[in-house]
Structures are given as C-alpha cells and as structure tokens.
Amino acid sequence: MEELWIRPMKVEDIDEVLKIERLCFSTPWSREAFRAEIEGNHCARYLVAELGGLVVGFGGMWIILDEAHITNIGVHPHYRGRGIGEAIMRGLIETASRLKVEGMTLEVRVSNVIAQNLYKKLGFVSVGVRKGYYSDNGEDALIMWRNKYTKV
Numbered sequence: 001m002e003e004l005w006i007r008p009m010k011v012e013d014i015d016e017v018l019k020i021e022r023l024c025f026s027t028p029w030s031r032e033a034f035r036a037e038i039e040g041n042h043c044a045r046y047l048v049a050e051l052g053g054l055v056v057g058f059g060g061m062w063i064i065l066d067e068a069h070i071t072n073i074g075v076h077p078h079y080r081g082r083g084i085g086e087a088i089m090r091g092l093i094e095t096a097s098r099l100k101v102e103g104m105t106l107e108v109r110v111s112n113v114i115a116q117n118l119y120k121k122l123g124f125v126s127v128g129v130r131k132g133y134y135s136d137n138g139e140d141a142l143i144m145w146r147n148k149y150t151k152v
C-alpha cells in the first residue's frame, strides 16, 4: 500500500494542483491565483495529499482572526472514495486547531451531496443558505460551520 502524505502546498505543486482543480470545478482557479495564495497571502494555508510521490488532492483555507474559511478542496477523480478528501479535511482541521481557531466555515453547492457528506462526517453543520452564490449557474450555497469543540 502506498503511503498517503498530507503536507503544505509548495509552488512546485501548482502544475499538478491545476490539473486536479480543472477536473473538479467548472470555474477553476488560475495558476496566478494559487501562486498568490501560497506566496502572498499570509492568511492562507494550503495542503496537498501526496500518494506514491504523486499529488492527488489539495485543500486550503484562510484564517482570519479566530475563524477559518475553507476556500477549496479537490481530489483527482481517479483517487476518490479512498479517504483522501477526508485526510485533507482532517489536515485542515488540525492546522486550524494548532492556530487556536474557534470555528471553521465553508460554502458548498446545494447539489454537492458528496462534499456535504464529507463535511457532516467531520462535524460541520448547515447554518444557512446564500441565495444564487455561484455565478456560473446561479446555484445556492449551503453555509456550513464547525466549532473547535467538535470531536470526530
């Protein structure tokens, strides 16, 4: 079994991350956006999942004061359903916990039941809806929240 390694994202990872990003999202982030996050945004924390030397997933968040806002998470379609998304999320939760974050939040498409299941499994609960949040199709976003006392 190849070992799964969750580690901070580096600029050299961006090529692989972009491939995954494009397979995951209808409005993918650009190379410049990822570079700016890693090199220029002191609030940002990004992780990658590496399996057998290959980047197979990533996720990130902004930490603003005592709150973490998950910005994105994606796993290469060939590697889904093997616990990698969960490992990335647990990595983000641990990072936030080390930084004394009180709560974590994220938005997810109301149709994205798979991601919602992942977040619920890790203690996120729905707290509201942002109407028409997604500009590509006008879909609503579910707002989810997790506090630091949640144990999973």
Ligand SMILES: CC(C)(COP(=O)(O)OP(=O)(O)OC[C@H]1O[C@@H](n2cnc3c(N)ncnc32)[C@H](O)[C@@H]1OP(=O)(O)O)[C@@H](O)C(=O)NCCC(=O)NCCS
Binding pocket: 024, 025, 072, 073, 074, 075, 076, 079, 080, 081, 082, 083, 084, 085, 086, 087, 107, 108, 109, 112, 113, 114, 115, 117, 118, 119, 121
């Ligand atoms: C959401 C995503 C990151 C999950 O990654 P993954 O590595 O496949 O997920 P895992 O194997 O770690 O599964 C963790 C949990 O997610 C949920 N889940 C995963 N695949 C699922 C499926 N096909 N159906 C229902 N729930 C599912 C389950 O709760 C699962 O826990 P379980 O195995 O105990 O049932 C992945 O599907 C993905 O990259 N999707 C496209 C990008 C995206 O939607 N990102 C989220 C934007 S808000």
